[in-house]
Amino acid sequence: MSATGTFGILKPATLATALLFSCLTAQSSRAVTVFSAAGGAPSDIQPTVDLFRSTLGNLNPNAVGSFGSGRREINWDGVPDAFAAPNNFPANFFNMNSPRGAVFSTPGTGFQVSANAASGVPVEFGNINASYPGLFETFSPQRLFAALSSNVFDVNFFVPGSNTPALTRGFGAVFTDVDLPDVTSMQFFGANDQLLGTFLVPPASSFAPNETLSFLGVDFGLPTIAMVRIIAGSAAFGPSEAGPIDLVALDDFVYGEPVPSPVPLPAAAPMFAAAVLGAGLLRWRRKVRT
Numbered sequence: 001m002s003a004t005g006t007f008g009i010l011k012p013a014t015l016a017t018a019l020l021f022s023c024l025t026a027q028s029s030r031a032v033t034v035f036s037a038a039g040g041a042p043s044d045i046q047p048t049v050d051l052f053r054s055t056l057g058n059l060n061p062n063a064v065g066s067f068g069s070g071r072r073e074i075n076w077d078g079v080p081d082a083f084a085a086p087n088n089f090p091a092n093f094f095n096m097n098s099p100r101g102a103v104f105s106t107p108g109t110g111f112q113v114s115a116n117a118a119s120g121v122p123v124e125f126g127n128i129n130a131s132y133p134g135l136f137e138t139f140s141p142q143r144l145f146a147a148l149s150s151n152v153f154d155v156n157f158f159v160p161g162s163n164t165p166a167l168t169r170g171f172g173a174v175f176t177d178v179d180l181p182d183v184t185s186m187q188f189f190g191a192n193d194q195l196l197g198t199f200l201v202p203p204a205s206s207f208a209p210n211e212t213l214s215f216l217g218v219d220f221g222l223p224t225i226a227m228v229r230i231i232a233g234s235a236a237f238g239p240s241e242a243g244p245i246d247l248v249a250l251d252d253f254v255y256g257e258p259v260p261s262p263v264p265l266p267a268a269a270p271m272f273a274a275a276v277l278g279a280g281l282l283r284w285r286r287k288v289r290t
Contacts, residue, residue: 031221064160083113092104139252165191170218172255178201193226
């Protein structure tokens with residue numbers, strides 16, 4: 001895996017037909033709960049963030065392994081200066097350096113966490129563009145997060161501190177300076193790369209022209225999510241921009257405790273399962289006829 005991980009490679013589905021039908025049936029019976037808020041200050045979204053936190057459960061320590069329930073969080077503020085602007089941020093920092101089971105990937109050139117004022121580097125990505133500190137706001141001071149050379153990135157889940165794929169029940173993120181409706185979004189994918197849903201981040205431009213905050217969290221009730229794809233605004237960061245674009249950075253991530261993903265069956269399993277299922281239906285029909 002490169003410094004930015006592996007982006008956009010979808011694995012073929014390998015679950016047996018009967019098992020897949022069972023999973024889809026169980027999933028369809030669960031309610032998906034969406035938590036959404038926007039405003040001009042952290043206090044405007046704080047109640048919704050806290051409600052999402054309490055729904056997921058207690059905050060777990062940043063330790064190796066899965067606790068089975070509860071939640072993990074990333075707020076960027078403890079990232080060392082060596083991994084913050086103007087330096088790139090390691091994609092697996094929050095799985096290996098500080099184990100929380102999250103690894104990032106992007107079609108861009110990498111990631112960056114904004115600087116602290118004490119470092120002497122301009123805050124809120126002012127090192128990329130001097131106007132950015134006037135656009136963005138923090139939910140938990142002082143650092144923010146963004147992909148470089150792309151406005152799209154993935155959050156992949158693993159058992160913290162390992163390479164074992166994991167699932168989480170819910171994921172939420174704080175966004176700053178979401179201006180346009182129907183642009184910034186989160187797409188949720190299951191263990192076999194099936195799209196579970198696309199959810200739009202609420203714009204906050206009605207509260208203030210800049211330095212606003214938005215929150216979107218989605219809870220599926222049970223560990224279902226293997227990856228979240230985030231589309232942050234309409235363009236990547238750069239030293240100069242032109243036209244009506246929407247630049248968006250991110251702050252806190254809140255997500256359910258990553259738990260081990262079920263081991264997929266071999267490629268031949270779907271045919272075998274379908275044959276077994278078909279044979280069972282045939283026997284049942286014969287029994288009914290007799």
